[in-house]
Amino acid sequence: MKPRTLFDKVWASHVVHGLPDGPELLYVDLHLVHEVTSPQAFEGLRLAGRRVRRPELTVATVDHNVPTDDRTLPIADALAARQVGALGENAREFGIELFDLASPRQGIVHVIGPELGVTQPGMVIVCGDSHTSTHGAFGALAFGIGTSEVEHVLATQCLVAMRPRTMEARFEGAPAPGVTAKDLVLALIGHIGTAGATGHVIEYTGDAIRGLSMEGRMTVCNMSIEAGARAGMIAPDDTTFGYLQGRPRAPAGERFTRAVARWRRLASDEGAVYDTRVTLDAASLAPQVTWGTNPGMVADITARVPDPAGFAVAAEREAVERALAYMDLRPGTPLEGLPIDRVFLGSCTNARIEDLRSAARVVRGRRVAAGVRALVVPGSQQVKAQAEAEGLDRVFREAGFEWRNSGCSMCLGMNPDILASGERCAATSNRNFEGRQGRGGRTHLMSPAMAAAAGIAGHLVDIRRWA
Amino acid sequence: MTPFVRHEGRVAALPRVNVDTDQIVPKQFLKRIERTGFAPVLFHDWRYRADGSPDPAFELNPPAAAGASILVAGANFGCGSSREHAVWALREYGFRAVIAESFADIFYANCCQNGLLAVRLVPGEVRELFARHARAAGRYDVVVDLEAQTVVDDAGFHAAFSIAPYHREMLLAGLDEIGRTLLEEDRIGAYEQARETGKGKGETW
Numbered sequence: 001m002k003p004r005t006l007f008d009k010v011w012a013s014h015v016v017h018g019l020p021d022g023p024e025l026l027y028v029d030l031h032l033v034h035e036v037t038s039p040q041a042f043e044g045l046r047l048a049g050r051r052v053r054r055p056e057l058t059v060a061t062v063d064h065n066v067p068t069d070d071r072t073l074p075i076a077d078a079l080a081a082r083q084v085g086a087l088g089e090n091a092r093e094f095g096i097e098l099f100d101l102a103s104p105r106q107g108i109v110h111v112i113g114p115e116l117g118v119t120q121p122g123m124v125i126v127c128g129d130s131h132t133s134t135h136g137a138f139g140a141l142a143f144g145i146g147t148s149e150v151e152h153v154l155a156t157q158c159l160v161a162m163r164p165r166t167m168e169a170r171f172e173g174a175p176a177p178g179v180t181a182k183d184l185v186l187a188l189i190g191h192i193g194t195a196g197a198t199g200h201v202i203e204y205t206g207d208a209i210r211g212l213s214m215e216g217r218m219t220v221c222n223m224s225i226e227a228g229a230r231a232g233m234i235a236p237d238d239t240t241f242g243y244l245q246g247r248p249r250a251p252a253g254e255r256f257t258r259a260v261a262r263w264r265r266l267a268s269d270e271g272a273v274y275d276t277r278v279t280l281d282a283a284s285l286a287p288q289v290t291w292g293t294n295p296g297m298v299a300d301i302t303a304r305v306p307d308p309a310g311f312a313v314a315a316e317r318e319a320v321e322r323a324l325a326y327m328d329l330r331p332g333t334p335l336e337g338l339p340i341d342r343v344f345l346g347s348c349t350n351a352r353i354e355d356l357r358s359a360a361r362v363v364r365g366r367r368v369a370a371g372v373r374a375l376v377v378p379g380s381q382q383v384k385a386q387a388e389a390e391g392l393d394r395v396f397r398e399a400g401f402e403w404r405n406s407g408c409s410m411c412l413g414m415n416p417d418i419l420a421s422g423e424r425c426a427a428t429s430n431r432n433f434e435g436r437q438g439r440g441g442r443t444h445l446m447s448p449a450m451a452a453a454a455g456i457a458g459h460l461v462d463i464r465r466w467a
Numbered sequence: 468m469t470p471f472v473r474h475e476g477r478v479a480a481l482p483r484v485n486v487d488t489d490q491i492v493p494k495q496f497l498k499r500i501e502r503t504g505f506a507p508v509l510f511h512d513w514r515y516r517a518d519g520s521p522d523p524a525f526e527l528n529p530p531a532a533a534g535a536s537i538l539v540a541g542a543n544f545g546c547g548s549s550r551e552h553a554v555w556a557l558r559e560y561g562f563r564a565v566i567a568e569s570f571a572d573i574f575y576a577n578c579c580q581n582g583l584l585a586v587r588l589v590p591g592e593v594r595e596l597f598a599r600h601a602r603a604a605g606r607y608d609v610v611v612d613l614e615a616q617t618v619v620d621d622a623g624f625h626a627a628f629s630i631a632p633y634h635r636e637m638l639l640a641g642l643d644e645i646g647r648t649l650l651e652e653d654r655i656g657a658y659e660q661a662r663e664t665g666k667g668k669g670e671t672w
Binding site for chain 2: 009010012013014015016017019020022023025027036037039040043048050064065077079080082083086122128129130144145146147148149151152155156157158160162164194195198199225228230262265266294296315316318319322412413414421431433434435436439440
């Protein structure tokens, strides 16, 4: 048999039927649902008199617009409250399990899936959210869909999809201390651009990827979409199986052993062919920080703000000019030392326990710089509880960080956690688009340790030189 | 879904690359539970100044752009968030087609679901549309024909585009994709049964 990639294996095993003219009907093993992109889908089902075909393969939570402060109070924003309420009613009506605000398992949908063990190797996983690519860290094919497709999956448990192309992104060597999963993926996006992987599923390979924890792998896969990719995947190995063993919804006992034997066969075969390949030397990478208004506008922390004049293509030059005007940055300014007003430690990219530990190591025994407001928003209530059991909440609080309940929070600012116009934020999230964290707000993406250090110093720092 | 066959209309030009869906509909407007009500907030933070007044410098605001139904934009249009609200807003505002060198994958799929035709042209053709739009001071109309797979104006511009046959049929017919998939019930059921009895494709990869 022809050698096949991880993607080829997962795709082929989920094709229900090839439709005329190209696309294929793909079976979905797990459908994750949240409050923002689902109400219109449920309404569509109601209007057509349709049911949810496999409610037991569907898991819902509230994360995007929920407040992260006092949970005992009603949601102050009436529209947000209505949207959260609608998901509760839809979950009841259609028989879907919901982890709501009162649940100790509530959290960002891409954090709780793996945490529960519902995310498993070899699955096809979809969600009405572009960062669904996160789940690819387990060797699943996981991707974001629109609300019409959410309705389609609810009604049929299938999706009509065109087969994407494949890209191998290989990271060779071991990253230097201070260089994290976030830096690997930001460097890749900088290298291939925000549309560099459009139409492709990326498989991340190489020693630097093998060396990452599951948390780190999720960070890498999470940002696949920021390179335009349909999904990101990493072949499952002992790190993956170790993470899954004992999770509430993962197979247990003999079933787990059998599952591992199946999952081991998912890895790409020797000699499997990808449509595109790119190789980065992880050992030579520096910590990364974005300077512009998309994640591809990124540079080493030791670099300076680029000069638009250095960009040969007119459209690119204009985009850089626009970005620098929005970010209020002048060409040639060193990134290190750039003053910040806010710190956001959170999001489906970097709010798992390992991220909080890494930030807490930097913060311990120090104080947030005068004039800086810093926020920690754990990725789930389970992450929050774990961090509190380890005393990390005290480390953050004593340093002057606000310690919150979980949600998407300031990653997209749908809830009250937003930047004021003109504020500059060191953020661990995934998008630095104009207005993403609040109209007029300026976002610099970086790793948790870098963001924490920026909060202490009051400006961007090179974590490698942090005492 | 409204079918798309052929549409003649006013062009609005947005010569920016990487226009993300956060710009098309900013997050503060995603709390609605309906598919409607998004036209007033299309491109909100670009279209309106902080005080709420229209920004005359924004490309959709000049009088010549009033009633535009064909948007021509820079490469990688619709990148970022999966929010279908972006497509609902464009449709409700009156756009029937978006023309660009390239589109982000999820946005493209969302267009197909809503009768918004996303037309990929080569960079030179998009540049030519921008140039003709500028020369006409924004009073520039084209015809987008999905049956013929062409974009033409009445002054010699002629560009052919390709589209997956499945998407073309879906748009031409205004297809209800769920209804179509439900016709495959036997196949879906058989797939599920094979999986449950341990004989499915997923057992062996």
